[in-house]
Amino acid sequence: MKAIVKYISSIFSALKTLFKGMAVTGHYISHPKEIITQQYPENRETLKMFDMFRGEVVLTHSESNEHRCTGCSACEVACPNGTIEIINKRIEMPDGKKKKVIDKFVYHLSMCTFCNLCILSCPTDAIKMSQDFEHAVFDRSQLTKVLNKPASKLMEGVR
């Protein structure tokens, strides 16, 4: 007797779960506004990548061409595949002291796996991931980028 009740109830529970699944897909097909496909080359002007997207590493510069990178090389150490090279130089301050600042922040896009470890390791939040994803170039050398803009200098108060 117990087996028969179990048999019949299993049929109804199976039907219930089937309808539950069909309700999910039914919701999808009846809500075409939720479609996530992007018509990429056509909507290039309006396409906005989501916030978490990891396009490439950029060094943020303020309007007065100042960045926050102190040249501590934490990102260079954190990078698992040698994508970042920091070349430092020593400049003489007005008060006669010598100070270490970055000369070149070299970033090899061709080696980057977009793992985000460099951004997490940065103590001064100098670098971030941009949403730019059109990286195709005709020459490999163009993938090696110097991230700090010419004549940019360290922002006041960042140490």
Add this chain to the structure above:
Amino acid sequence: MNIYDFKSLTDSIHTSLSVNLSPSAVTIIEFIIIAFAFMMLFTLLGLILVYAERKIAAFFQLRLGPMRVGKWGIAQTAADAIKLILKEPLVTKNADKFLFNLAPFIIILSTFMALGAMPFAKGLHALDFDIGILYLTAVSSLGVIGILIAGWSSDNKYSLIGAMRSGAQVVSYELSVGLSLLTVVVLAGSLQFSEIIASQEAGWWIFRGHIPALIAFTIFMIAGTAETNRGPFDLPEAESELTAGFHTEYSGLKFAFFFLAEFVNMFIIAGIGATVFLGGWMPFHIGNWEGFNRIMDFIPSLFWFFGKVAFLIFLMMWFKWTFPRLRIDQLLRLEWKYLLPINLVNILFMAFIVLMGWHF
């Protein structure tokens, strides 16, 4: 009821041919006309159903589907067909060449034979056998021979596994399809399609047959989906395990035949379902609502049939893109432990209802 009868059209063609031709010549010309019509239908169905499948699948998964070839990707399937025709028909080295080339034709043949007995509209019915349902179920399962031959002759273990699965599947689900159709045959009292449709003039069997007809319809849809090797029952082709199952080694036009036959089989199953349960080309009528019934009669019978078929095909696609694929033991358990016993009890129940005259 004043629905346009295609018999007047076919009769006028027949008389105009008979004027100055011998009867045998008339028969041959009519054969050619019908064969041409069915070939056109076959190709059109293939093109439209493949496009519909890709679009609907995409919308079920929050995608857009083909969008590049033509507006909304309309010409995509035509472009695919041209590509398939231009491709080289490869044959594996140790394949049984004769059987390898024969298999797609057996499958195509079975779908054509089944398509021939479809009642498309009032009077538009190529073969109206008095054993119509028996013929259709018999012929539509002939395709499994083609699948077995394809799997055997390909000299490929995946093809053979797929073919064997297909054999086990079709042999077991054939029972459920037959029994669920018999439930309605008990109601209608005939195996002939035209009479089954005529018996539904007062209302479709799915509404008039109480719960047993509803159960039979559900079982028919499940078993029919299984018989076309589609949806959650697509383990003969099981892309993730067997690359493409029985048609792994086929390319070009021969592959296109398998592909087309699968979609036309889906149309045939939906067509049988629409004819037997949903009244074929009969318009939708509600009791004594004269005005409503008159308006429904204005819609041509061809549209009624194809509308119902489209609805059932949409249902099958909904199954396919919702449920995950069954394992072979789950597949056989579903048939032998659930569908078949339910079906046998259901047909007894239905016979009892018909005997007591409890149906509408």
